[in-house]
Amino acid sequence: MSYVKASGWDSARVERVCAALAAERSDSELTFERLAEWHRIAMGAGEIERFRVLPAFAKGGRERYGVDATTAGEFANCLREGAEPGMAPAARAARVYLDVCFFHPFSDGNGRAAMLAFDHVLGRAGVVLDQAGPVFAVSRRADDPEGARELVRLVDILIAATESRAR
Structure with a gap:
């Protein structure tokens, strides 16, 4: 479980994330409904x-994630794509x-949800990383296309x- 090994989380949180990883790895598709269950x-x-109905804030309020009538549908399309x-x-x-x-679909735990979605996509491609910590160690900005390319690298x-x- 390289996703939670060095996280510094308490044992209860580690157990919940490991259970969510097990559920995610047994699912065949990535939809908002499945992601919401793993998140739960x-x-x-x-x-x-x-999906949240109000704007969300992260990083101590430094980042704001808006929402409108199309946001949940756009997010579902992104997951499909x-x-x-x-x-x-x-x-x-x-x-x-x-x-x-960046869509920040939940009121809390979006980083964990992102990690689960990340693992799901790789797992469906037959890839299980033995070390994933570096992916989650750096905070990413929505307006940084070079940062996104670096993440892929x-x-x-x-x-x-x-x-x-x-x-």
């Missing part, structure tokens, strides 16, 4: 959270990760390193 497990919530096999797995995983981060490096260590 990771957060230890009783009910599945719907990110699951299509037309792009390389690293690009699809990075895109889905960033989409979850990082994921490619992690995939190659995992494959190399498996030989």
Whole structure:
């Protein structure tokens, strides 16, 4: 479970995220409904959270994520596009990760939801990273296309390193 190994989380949070990873890895498709269920497990919530209806804030209020009548539908389309096999797995995983981060669909736990979506896309491509911490260690900005390209390069490096260590 390289996603939670060095996170510094308490044992209850680690157990919830591991349970969410197990649920995510047994699902065949990435939809908002599936993501919301994985998120519910990771957060230890009783009910599945719907897509937010109010603006969201992150990083101590420094970032604002707007919302309007089209936001949830646009996000669902992004998840669908990110699951299509037309792009390389690293690009699809990075895109889905960033989409979850920047659409900010939930009131809390969006980083965990992004991690689960990232793992799902790679898993469907037959890739399970043995080390993923570097992906989640750096905060990403929505207005940084070079940063997005660098994330794809990082994921490619992690995939190659995992494959190399498996030989």
